[in-house]
Amino acid sequence: MGDPQMAQRVLQSLAGAYLEKHKAVHRPSGELPFFEQQLGESRQELEKSKQRLLQFTEAHGVIAAGLQRDLAVQKLSDMDAGDRQTKIDLAETTQRVADLQKLLQNLPERTTTQVRTADNPELLKALKSTLLDLQLKRTQLLTKLEPGHRLVQEVDQQISQAQSAIAAETATPVRDETSDRDPHYEWAKSELEKSQVQLRALRARAYEENSQTVAYRSVATEFGEDAVTEDDLLSNEKAALENYLLYVKKQEEARMNDALDERGIVNVAIAEPPMTPALPVWSASMVLIVGFFSAGASGTAAAFIADCMDPAFRDPEDVLTFLNVPVLASLPREGRGRLSA
Numbered sequence: 001m002g003d004p005q006m007a008q009r010v011l012q013s014l015a016g017a018y019l020e021k022h023k024a025v026h027r028p029s030g031e032l033p034f035f036e037q038q039l040g041e042s043r044q045e046l047e048k049s050k051q052r053l054l055q056f057t058e059a060h061g062v063i064a065a066g067l068q069r070d071l072a073v074q075k076l077s078d079m080d081a082g083d084r085q086t087k088i089d090l091a092e093t094t095q096r097v098a099d100l101q102k103l104l105q106n107l108p109e110r111t112t113t114q115v116r117t118a119d120n121p122e123l124l125k126a127l128k129s130t131l132l133d134l135q136l137k138r139t140q141l142l143t144k145l146e147p148g149h150r151l152v153q154e155v156d157q158q159i160s161q162a163q164s165a166i167a168a169e170t171a172t173p174v175r176d177e178t179s180d181r182d183p184h185y186e187w188a189k190s191e192l193e194k195s196q197v198q199l200r201a202l203r204a205r206a207y208e209e210n211s212q213t214v215a216y217r218s219v220a221t222e223f224g225e226d227a228v229t230e231d232d233l234l235s236n237e238k239a240a241l242e243n244y245l246l247y248v249k250k251q252e253e254a255r256m257n258d259a260l261d262e263r264g265i266v267n268v269a270i271a272e273p274p275m276t277p278a279l280p281v282w283s284a285s286m287v288l289i290v291g292f293f294s295a296g297a298s299g300t301a302a303a304f305i306a307d308c309m310d311p312a313f314r315d316p317e318d319v320l321t322f323l324n325v326p327v328l329a330s331l332p333r334e335g336r337g338r339l340s341a
Helices: 004-026 031-060 065-106 121-144 150-171 183-263 284-308 316-323
Strands: 110-118 174-181
Touching: 031 183, 065 183, 121 150, 174 183
Parallel strands: none
Antiparallel strands: 110 174
16 A cells, blocks of 8 residues: 555554444443433432431431430330339338327327325315314204204214215325326327328329329330331431442443543553654665665775774884884785785
């Protein structure tokens, strides 16, 4: 082919056709657009899953349903333990109140602290004076009346009553007793009052703890349901994120593979692209002629340089000139014109 440009175009077309065919065989087309499409769909799915999770948290008023559920369950456990302890304290206090009430029934409210006994002198004096008057009256009546008279008998009866009263007063002297509040009764009464107050407080606490237990159980149940839903939404979001990251990686790999294929790094590359020579191309005869003359000129120059650099003496004059000694005889050397001294 005599035209260099035509040869270049032919080689370029051949190299391009070979590279396209090799790429079509070893790397099917359409991989990068497919991953770009999948990346867009996965991004939309990730945004939808995030939006669903945000709407759920806003609608149910939860931030971390699982953590809130665990806290509610822990609080419910504490409330159950406190409720059991309250019931135990309530039973103990009820029994204490019953025992104190029974004890108060058997204890006196007051107890005698001092007892004094003594006769009543004023009463005895009055009775004796009355007896003396009755006896004098009887004596006077006897001077006038018979012993069996009615007036005399009435006086005798009054004398007998006065003597009986004096005898009774002498037999039963005046008893002076000093009493005070019983300390055991007062202690039991004070403990009963405190126990009754404590019992009312325990009943109120038990009622409140029961209400709070029911409330925490309801809250824990609600948070448990929310936690299940939130876990599903988080799982969907995580799966969507993993798919998105996978397609991002696949898209980058496809883009890099396409770039490497275009540059010929992975598969096949043209080591030296065809190009048109910058200098004209000579014919064979011209190359021979130029080579002949170049060889002749190079040989002549080499011979001249070798002769100039030869250290041997060429004639007797050179010996005389350099050594300053006379030459006695000279012979030719191997048929050449030089002489050796």
